[in-house]
Amino acid sequence: MKETIIIEKEKVELRKPILIEGFPGLGVVGKIATDFLIRQMKAKKLAEMYSPHFPYYVLVSKKGSIRLLRTDFYYWKNETEGNDLIFLTGDTQAQTVEGQYEIADHILRFAEKKGVKLIITIGGYRREVEDKPQVVAAATDPETLSKALEVGAINSPLGNPIVGTAGLILGLAKFKKINALCLLGETLGYLPDLKAAKSVLKVLLKIVKLEVDLSELDKEIDKSEQLIARMQRIEEQRMVSAQRRREAAEGGRVTYIG
């Protein structure tokens, strides 16, 4: 494989599709949000993208079968008059500067071919979170941006860099005359951040005018908070023990020197 390739799995006509992209990145916010929608809305596989710019390992998937790292396009048919959706999620991002540009380019060409009208990319925004994570928005144009600001997102600070595919897609979308919007959930980014993903989803669903039950995500948030609390207790105990050992050792050493 010398080139990035997209293999279509199903030929399907999509009506005014909106593409929603969430790759692994800061706090895994984009991937968590997109994967959740795919599962919850029972979206179907549309295409797979493979690239020599992805890391050079493979994954063992179910039943011991091996697969290349890839990114997946899914689609969801809207049974009302609204927009169909395309979801884009994946294992990884490209490993080199040039690879990042190439991947974003392939996504945009695929979007263009499918008649995509709007692209929404999702990511994390590193910042101390007060109360609950806000959603920071930026877009290819003010009109697209206003769709996010009207439903609760806040404006991105001037000069803020948006790293990776979530940003490059917007930068390159202008050349294709496709409008694109980036939604970034505030997160410290050290751990997979389900709360940040939820904040983004609430804004996103208002923009695409759809209702999706987020209660499953709430359950996962509860579970992950219990897990983190447990890890913190273990860490605290570890530090207390270490401190006691240190004091004991220092006490001993003083005696010895004196």
Next chain:
Amino acid sequence: MKETIIIEKEKVELRKPILIEGFPGLGVVGKIATDFLIRQMKAKKLAEMYSPHFPYYVLVSKKGSIRLLRTDFYYWKNETEGNDLIFLTGDTQAQTVEGQYEIADHILRFAEKKGVKLIITIGGYRREVEDKPQVVAAATDPETLSKALEVGAINSPLGNPIVGTAGLILGLAKFKKINALCLLGETLGYLPDLKAAKSVLKVLLKIVKLEVDLSELDKEIDKSEQLIARMQRIEEQRMVSAQRRREAAEGGRVTYIG
């Protein structure tokens, strides 16, 4: 040399060949196992592969002659009704992400051209070894995997990454409709691990339904164990001496301070 090239050394018709690949990697398991079979079965040189993605040094080989880093294909003609074998071994792996994909691609195209029916790649699996190393297997498909499981290999954990050529060949094999199997010998991976290679060979030989005398490998295992034991004794003595020097020095210093 701008491109990876494969130079065929002998034109030979092979019957339903199985390709066995073992490149340097974790614990050198793959290369040790493959090189052993090549020597023991007196396989003959089939082709050489050179690539600008290999490291940029050359090796001095016998009689002071210099050669590029390369990978070698060998073949072995089966005198019964069974499969012929192709072996693939080499000095090195590709140095870049894109190079890794390209090398795996060239191997697969060569395999396709030679009518290869099954590819078996060999590598190491980093894990504390209890008693004797187990063989972890993964494959392009459940049917191919079952060939390994039936003769003693165990299933790879879900999500396990397989790094480098041994993995990428499997990932890319699907595009060529070639079945492929990966056998990973459990190893700590710090030293060349002949025992892990032996475990893999026992499973592999059952799969390809061949008998090869492994007693030569047992001798090498004995030698390497004696060597490691000697190195450990030297290391222990070195640490004891260092500890005594430290105590002497601290004793002196205490006197000096006091």
Next chain:
Amino acid sequence: MKETIIIEKEKVELRKPILIEGFPGLGVVGKIATDFLIRQMKAKKLAEMYSPHFPYYVLVSKKGSIRLLRTDFYYWKNETEGNDLIFLTGDTQAQTVEGQYEIADHILRFAEKKGVKLIITIGGYRREVEDKPQVVAAATDPETLSKALEVGAINSPLGNPIVGTAGLILGLAKFKKINALCLLGETLGYLPDLKAAKSVLKVLLKIVKLEVDLSELDKEIDKSEQLIARMQRIEEQRMVSAQRRREAAEGGRVTYIG
């Protein structure tokens, strides 16, 4: 985007244009000087250059709009008989060796197409600055160099390396038979160095025989010096406090040990 591209924003005939380049680099001297001229002379956008060799992030610009990293060409029409000017400034430099050569090449081809007669690149020269920063010059040829030496620049030491686009443009200009001159302002390079930029501008304006009011730059220099002085006072206080804390702690420790 697989290739570096230059998108022209306005079709304009330029008379004997001189191209002035200042990218981010040591002490940000080149970018500060070029951006100042663009603002002060009210230069107009001529073209934008995008490249997959630039870093893979985008910037949020005014009103929440996103844009790719890029470099911008501006032009200024000279209302007298003198040369028109083209300015080249940008967000960044290329990220790889090969990218650096490619970017410099694209700039030169664009310059050639626009009939550029002379290129002046601006950068910083790392050196302890005595009194006020001198301007170090080097050129494609002695005649071009003399234009800088005659108006106060000094000769670059033999063997001095000039890193990045400011240097490569000169190296590659010879192949296009374009004369080019590099002006480097002496700077320690740790902070954006407005004084070094001003020194360069004074030399540059004499070479291109233009007068531009630098008093705005003087105001910015005053502001930046006040800022640095304030930062230094804060740093000194911080160090004094730290020293006191250390002494207090050591005092305590001595008592404790004794």
Next chain:
Amino acid sequence: MKETIIIEKEKVELRKPILIEGFPGLGVVGKIATDFLIRQMKAKKLAEMYSPHFPYYVLVSKKGSIRLLRTDFYYWKNETEGNDLIFLTGDTQAQTVEGQYEIADHILRFAEKKGVKLIITIGGYRREVEDKPQVVAAATDPETLSKALEVGAINSPLGNPIVGTAGLILGLAKFKKINALCLLGETLGYLPDLKAAKSVLKVLLKIVKLEVDLSELDKEIDKSEQLIARMQRIEEQRMVSAQRRREAAEGGRVTYIG
């Protein structure tokens, strides 16, 4: 510049030329030896090679002129029946794996075009030097190797890696049916090693059956040895002073603690 290019400076017919290559590397042995021959034999410029794989800076050369990093081919016409010589020296080596292969390839294609019969590459061999540096040899074939062994070079250890252009040229020469020889002067490699270069030159001159006065090189060796001796005295004094300061400080501290 997207490709490596070789620009011929003079059209000249060469008789059975031998190419001698010495790039910067371990102990700068290759470059010192080759540059010395070019100066001493008054060789003339034949061609220049430029490449986007060289580092992205330029050098200020005499009279403040700037030039790209490059490698230079020189030629020397033999007034007797013997071989003409081509010398290849340069500022640098390629910066990437793929670049290294490409550069070596371009050199070989140029050598082929010029009818080169033998290539001799020069480098350093990292090893503790006893008495005077020996010359380690390796070659494309035993016959070529014997030319070096017969005049005092010693055989390279089996498996020894030869890194960079000096090695790759030999590895790739086989594909062009050109014989090539590598001469490596023993050196610790920390400083430019003129003695190692002299050892190589003595062997090389016997192989090409030429006499060149090496007394100029002896003078440079004397100068460099004086320089190194002076640096060592300075370093020793510095260490003695540091030791005294440390003792004084510790003495003071002991008093203070006590």
